[in-house]
Every structure is written in C-alpha cells, then in structure tokens.
Amino acid sequence: MDFPPWLRSRGGRIHPELDLFHTLPSGDRGVIARSDIAEGELLLLLPIDCAIYIPTDEEFKKHPNDFPDAVRYLREAHPGLSPFLATTLVLMSEMTRGSVSPWAAYVATLPASCPDCLLNWTEEEKLELKGTSLEQSGPDPAVDVYRRHVAPILACRTDLWPGLAAKEPPAAEATGATLDAGLAAFARAAGLVQSRAFHLEAENWVSGAKEIAHLENGGTQVFLLPGIDMINHSHNPDRRNAHLERLNVAQAAAAKLLEREPGEEDAREGAKGVGVRGVEAFFVMRADKPIKAGEEVLHTYGNLSDAQLLQTYGFLDSEDDFFPAQFATSVGPSPKKRANAGGNQTAAAAGASGDGGGGDGYRNPYNAALVPWTAVEEVCVGLLKSMDQALPAALRRSKRDFLAAAGVLQSAAPEATQFVLLAQEPLPDELMTAVQVLLMTKDEFQELRREFGSSDPKSTPGGRPAPGAARKAAGKGAKAGGKAAATSAAPAAPGDSDNTPSQPHKKLSLGTALLEEDEDFAEMVCIASLQILESCMERYPSSVKDDVRLLRSAECRGRQRLAVRVRLGEKDVLQTAKKAVVELMKRLRDGGAAEGSQDDDDDDDDNGEEEEVESEDEKEEDGQRRAPKRQRRGLGAPPSEGEDADKEVGSGGRGGNGDDGGDDDEDDEDEAADGLLMGSDDSDKVGYGAVDYDDGIGEAHDRGKAHDLPKDN
Ligand SMILES: C[S@@+](CC[C@H](N)C(=O)[O-])C[C@H]1O[C@@H](n2cnc3c(N)ncnc32)[C@H](O)[C@@H]1O
Structure with missing residues (x-):
C-alpha cells in the first residue's frame, strides 16, 4: 500500500494539496504545496498509534497489545536502554519484517540512509572536523554500541530481528568497512532515528542533551512520526510556514479535526470519525501562514548550531538563506x-x-564553541609560573575540587568539563569564575572557600560571595558587565586536604567584583582568558584564512565544505569571546575606573557626571600608577589602548594569529575573515551534556538536538 492510503487507513489525514515526496531542485526530497494553502489549514494529522515509539509505563499498561513485539520485549528485557537505541531497535525490527510489518508503507518512504550524517563519513572525511566539537576520538561509537548492546539483543531474539544476528560476535576493532548485516541495518536505522525522530519530555518538549538526560526518570520519549518527518527544516523564520502540535482527543475534536471531510476516505474499519478507540493523542501539523502553490513546507528542528545540525541531521542550512x-x-x-x-x-x-x-x-547565530577545563587549567598554571607564582599541585587540585563542588565544573568528572561559549554569551560566568579561582592567591582562595561555604545567598546581593577586598564591592558585579550570579543548588564539597568547616552549597559565580577591585588581577584574568581562547583556536589545524580561502574555492564541496563551515562557526564564537574579553578589559580600565569601587562611588557622589569622563591627564596618571603594580605582579608594561587582542595574547608568550602585513589579497582575506568572525547577535542555550544510559549512545546522539515537539496542550 502507498503511504497516503496507509496513513488514512490508520486514521490519519493529509492535506489533499500536499506532495509529501517531492524531489527538490537540489535533489533532496521535501514537502511541496501543489496549490495555495490558507493559514491555519491542517497539513497532516497523525494518530499517536501510527508513530513508532517506546511507550511510557502508563501508556503501555493501558494498551499492552497495541505495541509491536519488539517494544514489549525491550521494555521487559532491556529497560535501561536509551530511548534512542530502543526506538532504533524497534525500527530495525519493522524494517526486517518486510511487508508483514504494520509500518511497511512507512518504512518504504524512508531514505536509504541519512546521507551526510557523521555515521557515514569516512575516516579521512572526519579529519576535516579535527579540533571541532564533532572531533571523534576512540572507536566508532556506532560500531562500539552495536558490538556491546545491539548484537547480543539481535542474537537473543532472531524472531524479532530475522536475518540480522551475526554468526560471530563482531570484533572490538570492527569498522564500517567490516559491516555485517546487523551492523549495516543498525547503522541505517540509527541514522534514520537520529535525523528524523522527535523528542518529547513529560514536562517539556525537549531539544537538548540535558533535558533528555531526565528520561531516566521516565519523562522523555522519542517518536518517529510518519509523514510529518518528511518536512524539512529552515532556520529562516521568513521561510518557515508550518508548526507541530500535539492534541488530546478532546482538543482534536474541538478543533473539528476528527470529522471526515465530504468525500474523504473512511478511516479504519469501525471508526466513526478520524481516530479510533484507544488513541489518546494526535500530532498535528498546520500551516502557520499562507503557503503558495509550489512552495516548500518548512518548520524548525530547533535553534541548533552548525555542529548540532551536522551531527544530528547531516546538513547545514543553505548558505544563501541565512540573513x-x-x-x-x-x-x-x-x-x-x-x-x-x-x-x-x-x-x-x-x-x-x-x-x-x-x-x-x-553565520549561524546559534553556533557554539567548547572550551575544555584542561585548557583553562593549563593556561592559568602556565601564566602563574611565568610570573614566578607557581600553583602547587595540591592547591590546584583543591581549587578544582572546590569548583566542582561549587557547581562551576561538572561534579562527576570535573576534569572533563567543557565550558560552552555561545555567540550571544561568549564569556560564560562559569568560565570567568574558574579562571579567577585558578589565578587567585592561596589566601584569597581560602577566604573565598570560607565565605562561600558559609554565605547565605540572600546576604550578598545577587548571591555572589566576595572574598577579601572584593567583599565591599559585592552587589556591584553587574556594573562592569558581569552576569548576575547563579545560585542554583550545587553538591556539597568533596573532602580535600584543606577542608574548611564551611562547604559550598550554592553555585559559585564571581561576576566582575574582584576584577573591578583589583586592576592587576583583572589584567591577569583577561590575559589568561585571551590565551585560553587562543589555545582553543590553535586546536584547529587550519587558520581562519585557510578556511575562508577554502570556502571561496569551487573545489570545496560536499562534506569538506560542511566541515569547513562547522570549523568557521566555532572560530567565530571564539573570536567573539576574544573581543568580549578585550571589551571587558577596556571597560574595567576606563568605565570600570569611572564606576569604581563602593568607596570610589561614595567619594564621587559630590562630583557628579564630570568624574565619569576621565581626562587624558588622568588616564596618563592612572597608567603611571598602574605600571609599578603590574610589574609587581610580573605583568610588564601595560598594553597600549589601541593594541588588539591578538597582540596582547602574543605578549603573553603564546603567540597570536595577528597579521604581519602583506599584499592586497591577504588584506582582503583578513577583512573578509574579520567580517565573518565579527560575532553573532542572537543565540540560544546549547546543551552538550553527557547522557547516562546503559548503552551510552545517548551522548553521541543527543549532543545534537532532535526536532522540538510540543507537549500536550
Ligand atoms: C526529518 S528528515 C526530512 C525529510 C527528508 N528530506 C527526506 O527526504 O526524507 C531530515 C533530513 O532531511 C534533510 N533536510 C532537512 N532539512 C534540510 C535543509 N534545510 N537542507 C538540506 N537538507 C535538509 C536532511 O538530510 C535531514 O537529515
């Protein structure tokens, strides 16, 4: 049976003017309106029992016989599997059952693979992703998961996955080149689920790793939604014209979605209207705005970075479609x-x-870059050493443990923490807090621990504990641009060699109070931050110029082009962060000085606005006052106002990527690269957390977000 009659026979509806499987000029498939469709019209209606998914306990108890055998088996025998892997196995089962499967008409619509999903990249192609958040170390995760989790299940129930069991368990070093039938089927199904599934959480429809991690508590589900999963994504709100809802029966009835149109085929046998007994939810895709004849139906898979789009869906938004x-x-x-x-x-x-x-x-405004804790620690330790203020190993550990206990580093494996930089939030408070803690003296650190451990967030405005000299400035952190302190619960501090009676219990957020108080410290922190960002830039084998040149060349196509765009997107965020550090440094020097400490403010009260503007003479005087202090800290002469971030990084000893002059073309490329890396203006939170399922595949999968899906209204 073809797909449209299949869907109708199961109580679904398709707008008569939709071509669900249209071949676009690009060669990809998409959904097209054959004639004009008005705003608000129903495009697709899908009863939930047409979806392939793992039910919640409640759903399963209500309709135990309505789910495929593979679902029943996996629920009973492998309840710890991630929803991603369980759904993949159910899809594999339906695929292997051929025409016997109730989803045969749906399975027939599925592409042979998710063509550019990372699962299908060769080792050589993956080298282009070196340095990016998509760089993969260790064994191929798909092969690894297959070997450890999938193959034993296929071998146990050959009736549910006929023909897929390997004669021998695959070797640990098996690669994509040594695929057996089971591994090939798994790779295909995993790619399809990854690139087509919608995620639902009990409380929130989710779109990121952190939320999906809640599934262990029984909240999240992964749905394959036949027909609805034919609709492509666009980041461009002007091009999007559809959105998805989930309705319960009463809502669907109230919206008159369950009534048959004149001449519309009968739904399932015995059904009075669309939908049947037992079906308690409907997925509904509607037109958000008028759709013209020939126009593609598009919705959004979420505000995803290029890395997430590539990881999860194997594509990036059209280059000429984005602002x-x-x-x-x-x-x-x-x-x-x-x-x-x-x-x-x-x-x-x-x-x-x-x-x-x-x-x-x-430029994708949702791009993100990762900064590993190891890079932060290495740079800070190096900087202190270069200033003859070596950080002893025990104190270093103490600081790391404290940061983990204070919610700044992940508690389970602090050293594996990656700070997420977003275009809109290029200097996350966690990163700036970590740098400050690493660079502070032992005395300052001990004071911070004491004060943080005993601090009542209500007693320091903004909840920010403020050690030493910064205490008096508490409550003014936001003045210099620091983010308001977060005060979410953090685990208690683990015991360490230098434990004080007071233990952190809130998330530590230092803001900029310390930096406002101590300009030498502020410069150390800014220099360290620039060096950290520069070290992250250095992890990419190619320079920005190389990448720009590549993007300009006709030869850079296909997966290489996708990889170059991911690299540049991340570098863009890092460059934005560098600019933010320079801005912060300037603000602290100029604006920060004008805003001053609490004492300064008190002194300034009488002087009014005049004091806000520092005269040239005062600046010079300020510089002279600063110089000896800087030298005491081992910082050398202060950089001139005009000096840029790269040069400053260079003066810190790690070298920059500054331009050394050159010909016109080079200048043009610099200009072009600068334009590209000017920083984005709109971004969204991106989750890169680990997910803790038995199979561990969740991490790789969920690192990219799947489609957002609305929850029951
Ligand atoms: C949910 S499916 C959409 C239907 C799909 N086009 C098909 O033919 O089956 C998601 C996949 O469609 C493709 N896709 C979706 N939006 C796209 C876009 N804006 N540009 C290029 N490919 C896109 C990607 O291959 C992605 O993995």
Missing part, C-alpha cells in the same frame, strides 16, 4: 574589491563561492 544582507560583506570580496569591480556584489560573491548560491557568507 543574506548581513553576509554580503563577510567572506565575500572585500568592500574595497567590490568597489573596484563596481559590479553586482552578490553575483561576485556567488561566483567566488563556487557553490552557485552566493553562499560566501554564512
């Missing part, structure tokens, strides 16, 4: 060149890009 006006000047020819050419700028950019799409400039 095109903003990008005309990014990686394309420089304004100077365009002026010289005097021609059509967009056409010039399109020609240079080689992709025919004018896709020279692309």
Whole structure:
C-alpha cells in the first residue's frame, strides 16, 4: 500500500494539496504545496498509534497489545536502554519484517540512509572536523554500541530481528568497512532515528542533551512520526510556514479535526470519525501562514548550531538563506574589491563561492564553541609560573575540587568539563569564575572557600560571595558587565586536604567584583582568558584564512565544505569571546575606573557626571600608577589602548594569529575573515551534556538536538 492510503487507513489525514515526496531542485526530497494553502489549514494529522515509539509505563499498561513485539520485549528485557537505541531497535525490527510489518508503507518512504550524517563519513572525511566539537576520538561509537548492546539483543531474539544476528560476535576493532548485516541495518536505522525522530519530555518538549538526560526518570520519549518527518527544516523564520502540535482527543475534536471531510476516505474499519478507540493523542501539523502553490513546507528542528545540525541531521542550512544582507560583506570580496569591480556584489560573491548560491557568507547565530577545563587549567598554571607564582599541585587540585563542588565544573568528572561559549554569551560566568579561582592567591582562595561555604545567598546581593577586598564591592558585579550570579543548588564539597568547616552549597559565580577591585588581577584574568581562547583556536589545524580561502574555492564541496563551515562557526564564537574579553578589559580600565569601587562611588557622589569622563591627564596618571603594580605582579608594561587582542595574547608568550602585513589579497582575506568572525547577535542555550544510559549512545546522539515537539496542550 502507498503511504497516503496507509496513513488514512490508520486514521490519519493529509492535506489533499500536499506532495509529501517531492524531489527538490537540489535533489533532496521535501514537502511541496501543489496549490495555495490558507493559514491555519491542517497539513497532516497523525494518530499517536501510527508513530513508532517506546511507550511510557502508563501508556503501555493501558494498551499492552497495541505495541509491536519488539517494544514489549525491550521494555521487559532491556529497560535501561536509551530511548534512542530502543526506538532504533524497534525500527530495525519493522524494517526486517518486510511487508508483514504494520509500518511497511512507512518504512518504504524512508531514505536509504541519512546521507551526510557523521555515521557515514569516512575516516579521512572526519579529519576535516579535527579540533571541532564533532572531533571523534576512540572507536566508532556506532560500531562500539552495536558490538556491546545491539548484537547480543539481535542474537537473543532472531524472531524479532530475522536475518540480522551475526554468526560471530563482531570484533572490538570492527569498522564500517567490516559491516555485517546487523551492523549495516543498525547503522541505517540509527541514522534514520537520529535525523528524523522527535523528542518529547513529560514536562517539556525537549531539544537538548540535558533535558533528555531526565528520561531516566521516565519523562522523555522519542517518536518517529510518519509523514510529518518528511518536512524539512529552515532556520529562516521568513521561510518557515508550518508548526507541530500535539492534541488530546478532546482538543482534536474541538478543533473539528476528527470529522471526515465530504468525500474523504473512511478511516479504519469501525471508526466513526478520524481516530479510533484507544488513541489518546494526535500530532498535528498546520500551516502557520499562507503557503503558495509550489512552495516548500518548512518548520524548525530547533535553534541548533552548525555542529548540532551536522551531527544530528547531516546538513547545514543553505548558505544563501541565512540573513543574506548581513553576509554580503563577510567572506565575500572585500568592500574595497567590490568597489573596484563596481559590479553586482552578490553575483561576485556567488561566483567566488563556487557553490552557485552566493553562499560566501554564512553565520549561524546559534553556533557554539567548547572550551575544555584542561585548557583553562593549563593556561592559568602556565601564566602563574611565568610570573614566578607557581600553583602547587595540591592547591590546584583543591581549587578544582572546590569548583566542582561549587557547581562551576561538572561534579562527576570535573576534569572533563567543557565550558560552552555561545555567540550571544561568549564569556560564560562559569568560565570567568574558574579562571579567577585558578589565578587567585592561596589566601584569597581560602577566604573565598570560607565565605562561600558559609554565605547565605540572600546576604550578598545577587548571591555572589566576595572574598577579601572584593567583599565591599559585592552587589556591584553587574556594573562592569558581569552576569548576575547563579545560585542554583550545587553538591556539597568533596573532602580535600584543606577542608574548611564551611562547604559550598550554592553555585559559585564571581561576576566582575574582584576584577573591578583589583586592576592587576583583572589584567591577569583577561590575559589568561585571551590565551585560553587562543589555545582553543590553535586546536584547529587550519587558520581562519585557510578556511575562508577554502570556502571561496569551487573545489570545496560536499562534506569538506560542511566541515569547513562547522570549523568557521566555532572560530567565530571564539573570536567573539576574544573581543568580549578585550571589551571587558577596556571597560574595567576606563568605565570600570569611572564606576569604581563602593568607596570610589561614595567619594564621587559630590562630583557628579564630570568624574565619569576621565581626562587624558588622568588616564596618563592612572597608567603611571598602574605600571609599578603590574610589574609587581610580573605583568610588564601595560598594553597600549589601541593594541588588539591578538597582540596582547602574543605578549603573553603564546603567540597570536595577528597579521604581519602583506599584499592586497591577504588584506582582503583578513577583512573578509574579520567580517565573518565579527560575532553573532542572537543565540540560544546549547546543551552538550553527557547522557547516562546503559548503552551510552545517548551522548553521541543527543549532543545534537532532535526536532522540538510540543507537549500536550
Ligand atoms: C526529518 S528528515 C526530512 C525529510 C527528508 N528530506 C527526506 O527526504 O526524507 C531530515 C533530513 O532531511 C534533510 N533536510 C532537512 N532539512 C534540510 C535543509 N534545510 N537542507 C538540506 N537538507 C535538509 C536532511 O538530510 C535531514 O537529515
């Protein structure tokens, strides 16, 4: 049976003017309106029992016989499997059952694979992702999960997964090249679930690893939604025209979705309207706005970074679809060149890009970059050493344990913590707090521990504990741009060699109070931060210039192009963070000095606004006052106001990527790279947490988000 009649026979509905399986000019498939569709019209209605999913206990108890045998078996025999892996196994079962499967018509619509999903990249192609958050170390996770979790299940129940059991258990070193039938089926099904599944949490519809981790408490489900999963994604709100809802029966009835249209085929046998006894929810896709004949139906899979899109779905948004006006000047020819050419700028950019799409400039506002704790620690230790203030190993451990107990580092494996930098929040408070704690003296640290451990968040405005000299500035942290302190619960401090009676119980957030108080310390923190960011830049084998050059060349296509765009997206965020550090440093020097400490403020009260603006003389005097202090701290001469971030990093001894001058082309490329890396203006939280299922595959899968799905209204 074809898919549309199958769906209708199961109580679903499809708008008569939708072509669900249209081949787009790109060669991909998409959903197209054959004629105009009005805003609010129903596009697709799917009773929940058409979906492939692992039911909650409650759902299963209500309808134990309505679920496939594979679901029943996995629930009973392998309740600890992640929903991702369990759903993959159920899909594999339906795929192997062929025409006997009640989902045969759906299975027939599924593509042969998720073509560019990382599961399908060769080792050589994956090298292009070196340094990015998608760099994979260790064995291929799919092979590993298959060997450890899937193969034993296939071998146990050959009736549920006929023909897939391996004759011998696959070797640990098995790779994609040594696929057996089971591994091939698993790789395909996993790619499909990864790129098509919708995630639902009991309380929230979720879209990130952190939320999905709650599933262990019974909250989250992964759904394959036939037909609805044909709809492609767009980041561009102007192009999106559909959204998904989940309705219960009463809501669906009230919305008149369960009544048959005149001439509409009968649904299931015995059904009076659409939907049947036992079906308690419907997934409904509606038109958000009028859809013109020939237009593609698009919705959003979530606010995802390029890395997440590639990891989960194997694609990146169209390069010429993303805020095109903003990008005309990014990686394309420089304004100077365009002026010289005097021609059509967009056409010039399109020609240079080689992709025919004018896709020279692309920036995803949801991009993120990861900064490992190990890099933070290494830079801070190195900086202190270079200043003859070596950090003893015991104190270092003490600081790390304290940060973990204070919720700044993950508690289970603090050393594996990765700080997530977002374009909109390029300097997360956790990172700045960690740097400050690492760089503070032993006395300051001990005082912080004492005060933090005993501090009542209500007693320090913003909940920020403030050690030593910074105490008097408590409550002013936000003044210099610091984020308000977080005060979420954190685990108690683990015992360490230097335990004080007071133990941290709130999340530590130092803000900028200490930096406002102590300009030498502020400079150390800023220099360390720049070095950390620079060290993260250095983990990519290619420079920004190389990447920009590659994106401009016609040869850079396919997976290489996807990888280059992921690399540049991350570098963009790192560069934005560097600029934020420089801004912070300037603010602390100029604005910070004007805003001053509490005492300064008190002194300034009479002087009014005049004091806010520092005269040239005062600046000079300030610089002279600063110099001896800096030298005491081993910082050398202060950098001049005009000096840029890279040079400052260079002066810290780690070298920068500053330009050494050169020809016009080089200058143009710099200009282009600068444009590209100017930082994004809109971003969203991105979760990169670990997920703790028996099979461990959740981590790889959930690192990228799946489609958001609304919860029951
Ligand atoms: C949920 S499916 C959508 C239906 C899919 N196009 C098909 O033919 O089956 C998600 C997959 O569609 C493709 N896709 C979705 N949105 C896309 C976009 N904006 N650009 C390119 N490919 C996209 C990707 O291959 C992704 O893994």
